[in-house]
Amino acid sequence: MPVVTSPVYRGRFAPSPSGALHFGSLVAAVGSYLDARAAGGEWLLRIEDIDAPRSLPGAADAIVRTLAGFGFVWDGEVLVQSRRVDRYHAALVALQLDGDVYPCACSRSEIADSSVAQSVDGGRVYPGTCRSGLAAGRAARAWRMRVLAQEVGFTDRVQGAYAQQLERDVGDFVLLRADGQFAYQLAVVVDDADQGVTAVVRGADLLASTPRQIWLQQRLGVPTPTYAHLPVATDVHGQKLSKQSLARPVDCAGGAAVLAEVMAFLGQPVPAALHGAPLSEFWAWAVAHWSMARVPAQQARVAE
Structure with a gap:
């Protein structure tokens, strides 16, 4: 698999266009942007619309406009x-040729009925029903990635040491879904490799996905970036702010004052004088004073 190698820090922000940019997604944007710029690196923008049923018309353009309105500059x-399906297909074929994936005929209800173990994502650990081949009369619904009974771990720059035993905690996971859509796990690994991403800074809601992505990186023979999983923003009831929970969109008209709120959430206090400063002045200060070490080592925090 061809890989872009980068001699410098290369980060990225990768929102899904399932709605407008909200405070929680702005946290990931600011954290990834400042970490890249403070390191003198590049910052890429990616629209993760591989899950077509969840993508809303016009949402991607609206996200790009909002980021530009807040003064973000991407490389x-x-x-x-959605324009890269051929790349995901090529990666799947490579895994098929290596025997790392297999066809699966199981439905969600069948997995729920046959598995007693709960996965780290809240679903059920796949019990390996189709690992040795499809039963007579059964047709493939999806393609699954084989995992082993070994620990896959890493040291997160915010959350610290994290590991999973994939066979026990997740089971063989889907790369091509029954509806013909490529899974996020495959797409994100291929994209990060193709773009030469060296550092991933994103929300802690994706922490549990990381061992699967590292396993995929190893099987595809591509580099593993560093990871920093920022606290997820929640409401006072502990519910994650998201498009699905109808989180209020951020308004770039709020300028530096909104960005200062995000910085405070990330443990980076901003002088009061900068809350009303021009965006260029705000960003110059923020880049110069960014510190990942000050980000709270929590998986979730209430957004005030």
């Missing part, structure tokens, strides 16, 4: 996943 063209 290169915006990468759009």
Whole structure:
């Protein structure tokens, strides 16, 4: 699999266009942007619309406009996943040729009925029903990635040491879904490799996905970036702010004052004088004073 190698820090922000940019997604944007710029590195923008049923018309353009309105400047063209299906297919074929994936006929209800173990994602651990081949009369619904009974771990720059025993905690996971859509796990690994991403800074809601992505990286023979999983923003009831929970969109008209709120959430206090400063002045200060070490080592925090 061809890989872009980068001699410098290369980060990225990769929102899904399932709605407008909200405070929680702005946290990931600010954290990834400042970490890249403070390191003198590049910051890429990617639209993760591989899950077509969840993508809303016009949402991607609205996200790009909002980021530009807040003064974000990205390097290169915006990468759009829905235009890269051939790359994901090529990666799947490579895994098929290596025997790392297999066809699966199981439905969700069948897995729920046959598995007693709960996965780290809250679903059920796949019990390996189709690992040795499809039963007579059964047709493939999806393609699954084989995992082993071994620990896959890493040291997160915010959350610290994290590991999973994939066979026990997740089971063989889907790369091509029954509806014909490529899974996020495959798309994100291929994209990060193709773009030469060296550092991933994103929300802690994706922490549990990382061992699967590292396993995929190893099987595809591509580099593993560093990871920093920022606290997820929640409401006072502990519910994650998201498009699905109808989180209020952020308004770039709020300028530096909104960005200062995000910085405070990330443990980076901003002088009061900068809350009303021009965006260029705000960003110059923020880049110069960014510290990942000050980000709270929590998986979730209430957004005040």
